[in-house]
Amino acid sequence: AQKITQTQPGMFVQEKEAVTLDCTYDTSDQSYGLFWYKQPSSGEMIFLIYQGSYDEQNATEGRYSLNFQKARKSANLVISASQLGDSAMYFCAMREAEGDMRFGAGTRLTVKP
Amino acid sequence: GAGVSQSPSNKVTEKGKDVELRCDPISGHTALYWYRQRLGQGLEFLIYFQGNSAPDKSGLPSDRFSAERTGESVSTLTIQRTQQEDSAVYLCASSPGINYEQYFGPGTRLTVT
Numbered sequence: 680a681q682k683i684t685q686t687q688p689g690m691f692v693q694e695k696e697a698v699t700l701d702c703t704y705d706t707s708d709q710s711y712g713l714f715w716y717k718q719p720s721s722g723e724m725i726f727l728i729y730q731g732s733y734d735e736q737n738a739t740e741g742r743y744s745l746n747f748q749k750a751r752k753s754a755n756l757v758i759s760a761s762q763l764g765d766s767a768m769y770f771c772a773m774r775e776a777e778g779d780m781r782f783g784a785g786t787r788l789t790v791k792p
Numbered sequence: 793g794a795g796v797s798q799s800p801s802n803k804v805t806e807k808g809k810d811v812e813l814r815c816d817p818i819s820g821h822t823a824l825y826w827y828r829q830r831l832g833q834g835l836e837f838l839i840y841f842q843g844n845s846a847p848d849k850s851g852l853p854s855d856r857f858s859a860e861r862t863g864e865s866v867s868t869l870t871i872q873r874t875q876q877e878d879s880a881v882y883l884c885a886s887s888p889g890i891n892y893e894q895y896f897g898p899g900t901r902l903t904v905t
Contacts, residue, residue, distance in 0.1 A: 712891060714893060714894075716896075722881065722898070722899060723896065723898060724835075724883065724885070724894075724896035726893040726894065726895070729892075729893055731891070770834060770835065772835075774890060774891075778823070778840055778848060778890040779825075779837055779840045779848050779850065779851065780825060780837055780840070780894065781837055782827075782834045782835040782836075782837070783834060784833065784834040785833075
């Protein structure tokens with residue numbers, strides 16, 4: 680069974696608007712971590728934001744915030760004030776207690792001018 | 793400081809040959825991960841090393857795949873008797889520990905002809 684599900688293969692957003700990229704996860708662990716990475720067309724993987732399962736506050740990093748709803752097992756990424764340079768693939772990932780990391784299939788975000 | 797490096801950046805090999813891919817993690821990072829990314833797809837977890845613990849090999853797709861790590865430094869991923877379906881980008885990542893974000897290398901693009 681998929682541990683990380685990203686249901687949006689592709690998303691479009693107008694420049695300067697906000698966009699939410701969905702991510703749901705499946706785990707029976709109490710302790711886990713959730714990550715979002717960006718992969719531009721150059722192929723590099725860029726860490727964006729992290730949320731620990733015991734963190735009570737939603738994580739924020741600049742224009743990125745993570746909408747963490749533990750009971751629903753969702754960890755959506757919100758990008759505010761989209762920029763053309765935000766166009767990329769976005770991957771949600773989960774690290775469970777034993778340490779391995781599982782990635783979702785990704786969402787391709789296109790920011791339109 | 794230096795990031796994660798991988799070599800070679802590109803490798804073309806004939807079906808049936810063995811290949812070795814190398815990863816140099818960031819100094820001091822105890823955790824090291826290998827992933828496979830097929831064209832247009834997400835990251836597939838292969839193997840994970842944490843300090844001196846036995847590696848988590850749960851993601852290795854077949855017994856043709858193996859990996860070693862020398863202490864907390866260099867790791868090599870070996871694919872024996874390569875097949876065309878092994879063609880992909882192989883990404884290595886390291887982190888200070890399992891509760892931290894991963895820093896990715898640029899990847900090795902493997903093409904099996």
